[in-house]
Every structure is written in structure tokens, then in C-alpha cells.
Amino acid sequence: MTKQGWLALMATGTLLTAGCGADGPLEESRARPVVERYAALTYENYTDVVTQALRLREAVERFLEQPSEERLSTARSAWINxxxxxxxxxxxxxxxxxxxDEDTGPEGQINAWPLDEAYIDGIIDGQEPLSQELITSMNERNGETNISSGYHAIEFLLWGKDENDTGPGNRPYTDFVDGITPSNAERRRQYLSLVTKQLMEDLESVRAAWAPGQDNYRKAFVAEAPKEAVLKMLTGLGSLSGAELAGERMTVAYDNKDxxxxxxxxxxxxxxxxxxxxxxIQNVYLGRYGTADGVGLDELVAAVDPKLNEEMKQRLQASLDAIQAIPAPFDQAILGNDSSPGRQKVKAAIDALRAQTETLVDVATALGIQLNLE
Structure with missing residues (x-):
């Protein structure tokens, strides 16, 4: 979703904290370890994000040094990873x-979508000297689909437009080779290099904000009253689960079949x-990332309502199972009438995510937080 879309989402979701006494579910000794684990988990995840982005950049640069089908395939695999x-x-x-963050957050440069392919082609075909500053300044200029940076700009440059019913786009590597096609190959190479470098820098800045032992966002986050930190955690989970994942990322495509x-x-x-x-979402609730595990929200909920905790864990797994059951590619699963197998699987996943979101609201209530989501 574009930054403007995210701000609209936030305008429809507000939270109010309910009072908790010293012995309440978010009492300091119970909740503080959960908040600290969340901060550590976030850093672990972003460290992995940066590591994989570096491998992507390295694969892109190897491809640009000597474009070939094999090196393009390697760069595509690095993007997927x-x-x-x-x-x-x-x-x-x-x-x-x-x-x-409304003023300083780079998310709009990292993961904004959907992307107008002609917008990037227009920049590449233009006369203005390419630079990271130009690419970021053009991002979302005069329109939410005018995306010039981030993962999806790189994706478009690596795959090209998807005109294949059974597979992804298939941009030829020769689009990056001088003298073979009238494709502005030199500027396309330069653009891909610059946008990948910008992605690395944006992701590194986010990881740095969560680094331990620094005077940064993480330090302020773990110093907050536990109920305020848990409120943020649940806001993130509920907003992603409901309005964003079930809504923007699935229901819009399901309804429009586009x-x-x-x-x-x-x-x-x-x-x-x-x-x-x-x-x-499941990672945060359970306090884990990869093989690293710790205290999560599940332990707070289990202490006040074991049955609700088990229901929440079942909802989380049911959503994962329902999404996994959607036949790939997604753009074909959304086609046909509502009784077609693909659309039924997509609808089942949407329903599972909505049920999950409702249970997250119940979880918040059990912890003394009123969560008002779209």
C-alpha cells in the first residue's frame, strides 16, 4: 500500500487503553519481558531483511556487469529470497x-504498490540525469501508482510486465544490453543499480533504529509503559491482519479480478x-523469529484466558494454512466465478484473516486494551 493509503488506514483505526491495576495482565514484571522480546525479534527480522537485500544487490550488480539469462535468473531468485x-x-x-513514521519513515520508498510500469519507463526514457535523489523524489509524485523506488520497482525491472497467464513476466536480459534492442539499455542498467542501492540504504536505516545498545527508537520503545508498547504491537498485528492483508492485499484483487x-x-x-x-503476525504473537524463540503475547494472554490464547493460536495457523492452499499464481486464482476452486480458496483465506482479526480484538480486550480496527 502507498503511504497515503496507510495514513488513510490509520485514520480509521484508533485505540483506547483501559485501566489496569498493579496486578493486571500488563503488570510490569509480566509485560516487560514481552516488550523486550518484541524489540529483539524486530531487530532479528530486520537484520535478516538487510542480509537478503545485500545478496540481492550483489546479484544485481553481477548481472549488470555482464548481462546474461543465467545472471538475470540469479538476480530474480535473490529478489524472491x-x-x-x-x-x-x-x-x-x-x-x-x-x-x-509519518514524517521520516521510508516505507513508501521500500514497498509501495501498485506500480504503473509506464511511469518507470518514462523516467528511464527521459533526459534528466539519473540519481538516487531523482528516483526518490519521483516516488509517488502526482499519483499513488507513480512508484519509482523499492522492491516493486526492482521487480518490474527484473521481470517486466506479466503478460503470461501461467507464469510471471519474462523480460529478456537483452533489455540491459547496448545495441541489441532500442531499449535505453544503459539508463535501464543505471536505474536498476541505483534503485537497489537506495533500497539497501532505506532498510539499513530501519534496522539501525532497532539496534540494541543505541540511543534510538528501540531504546525509547522498551522504556515505554508496557501497556503503551503492547498497544503498538497489537495495532500493528490487527491493522496488518485486517484492513491491509485481508482487505487491500486480497479483497481488492478478489473483487476486481485484476x-x-x-x-x-x-x-x-x-x-x-x-x-x-x-x-x-504469528511470529510476534509467539515471540519468535526463525529458530529464535522467547516470551510473546501468547504468554500474557494465557495468564488471563488460556482458552482465548489457544483460540488465537489456532486462528493464526488457520490463516497460514488457508493462504498456503491458494493455488499459484494468485492472479489466476482470483479469476472465474465465485464457485471456481481458486476463488473459493482466496475467499476462505480472506475469511480466516477476518476471523483472526476479530480474535486479536478479543486478545486486546483481555489485556485491558480496547482495539478499534477498520
């Missing part, structure tokens, strides 16, 4: 943290994007 870690980090959004409304439409990686978004 990078999306796994980033997709899970979406659970840290939607409460004005470092990535999407591949332009799917998240990663050039690479046909949307099914994996959706899965990793949902996995990120």
Missing part, C-alpha cells in the same frame, strides 16, 4: 514506528508475500 524476510517484517508497521491489484504482479510472488505477512 529477499521478499521472504521483508514480508514477515510487515508486522512491525502501522503504529508510526521507524519504518512508517492482476494490477495483486502485490507482486510482475514476479507472480504474491502467494508467498501473503503467506509471509501472515507468518509475521
Amino acid at each position: 529477499a521478499r521472504r524476510a521483508y514480508g514477515q517484517s510487515e508486522a512491525f508497521r502501522f503504529y508510526g514506528g521507524p519504518i512508517d 492482476q494490477e491489484n495483486e502485490h507482486s504482479c510482475f514476479s507472480d510472488n504474491t502467494h508467498a508475500d501473503l503467506y509471509n505477512n501472515a507468518l509475521g
Whole structure:
């Protein structure tokens, strides 16, 4: 979603804290370890994001040194690998943290979508000298689909427009080779190099905000009253689960049956994007990332309502299972009538995410927080 879209989302979701006594569910000794684990988990995830983005940049630069089909394929694989870690980090959004702070957050330069392909082609075909400053200044200029930077700009440059019913886009590597096609190959190479470098810098800035032992956002976050920090955690999970994932990323495409409304439409990686978004929600609730595990929201909820905690964990797994059941590619699953197998699977995943979101609201209530989501 574009930054403007995210701000609209935030305008429809507000939270009010309910009072908690000293022995309440968010009492300091119970909640502080959960807040600290969240901060550590966030840093672990963003460290993985930066590591994978560096591998993407290295693969892109090798491709640009000597374009070939093999090196283009390697760069595409690196992009897909990078999306796994980033997709899970979406659970840290939607409460004005470092990535999407209204004034300083770089999210709009990192993951904005949907993207107008002609807009990037127009910049490449233009006469203005290319630079990182130009690319970021053009991002979302005069329109939400005027995306010039981030993962999806790189995706379009690597795959090209998807005109294949059964697979992703298939841009030829010769689009980056001088003298073979009238394609502005030199400027396309330069653009891909610059936009990948900018992505690295933006992601590094977000990771730095969560680094331990620094005078940064993480330090302020863990110093907050636990109920304020948990409120932010639940805001991120509820907003991603409901209005963003079930809504913007799935229902819009389901209703419109248009591949332009799917998240990663050039690479046909949307099914994996959706899965990793949902996995990120589960990660935060359980306090884990990869093989690293710690105290999560589940332990707070289990202390006040064990049955609700089990229901929440079941909802989280049900959403993952429902998304995984959607046949790839996503742009074909949304087609046909409502009784077609693909659309039924997409609808089932949307319903699972909505039920999950409702249970997250119940979780918040059990912890003394009133969560008002769209």
C-alpha cells in the first residue's frame, strides 16, 4: 500500500487503553519481558531483511556487469529470497514506528504498490540525469501508482510486465544490453543499480533504529509503559491482519479480478508475500523469529484466558494454512466465478484473516486494551 493509503488506514483505526491495576495482565514484571522480546525479534527480522537485500544487490550488480539469462535468473531468485524476510517484517508497521513514521519513515520508498510500469519507463526514457535523489523524489509524485523506488520497482525491472497467464513476466536480459534492442539499455542498467542501492540504504536505516545498545527508537520503545508498547504491537498485528492483508492485499484483487491489484504482479510472488505477512503476525504473537524463540503475547494472554490464547493460536495457523492452499499464481486464482476452486480458496483465506482479526480484538480486550480496527 502507498503511504497515503496507510495514513488513510490509520485514520480509521484508533485505540483506547483501559485501566489496569498493579496486578493486571500488563503488570510490569509480566509485560516487560514481552516488550523486550518484541524489540529483539524486530531487530532479528530486520537484520535478516538487510542480509537478503545485500545478496540481492550483489546479484544485481553481477548481472549488470555482464548481462546474461543465467545472471538475470540469479538476480530474480535473490529478489524472491529477499521478499521472504521483508514480508514477515510487515508486522512491525502501522503504529508510526521507524519504518512508517509519518514524517521520516521510508516505507513508501521500500514497498509501495501498485506500480504503473509506464511511469518507470518514462523516467528511464527521459533526459534528466539519473540519481538516487531523482528516483526518490519521483516516488509517488502526482499519483499513488507513480512508484519509482523499492522492491516493486526492482521487480518490474527484473521481470517486466506479466503478460503470461501461467507464469510471471519474462523480460529478456537483452533489455540491459547496448545495441541489441532500442531499449535505453544503459539508463535501464543505471536505474536498476541505483534503485537497489537506495533500497539497501532505506532498510539499513530501519534496522539501525532497532539496534540494541543505541540511543534510538528501540531504546525509547522498551522504556515505554508496557501497556503503551503492547498497544503498538497489537495495532500493528490487527491493522496488518485486517484492513491491509485481508482487505487491500486480497479483497481488492478478489473483487476486481485484476492482476494490477495483486502485490507482486510482475514476479507472480504474491502467494508467498501473503503467506509471509501472515507468518509475521504469528511470529510476534509467539515471540519468535526463525529458530529464535522467547516470551510473546501468547504468554500474557494465557495468564488471563488460556482458552482465548489457544483460540488465537489456532486462528493464526488457520490463516497460514488457508493462504498456503491458494493455488499459484494468485492472479489466476482470483479469476472465474465465485464457485471456481481458486476463488473459493482466496475467499476462505480472506475469511480466516477476518476471523483472526476479530480474535486479536478479543486478545486486546483481555489485556485491558480496547482495539478499534477498520
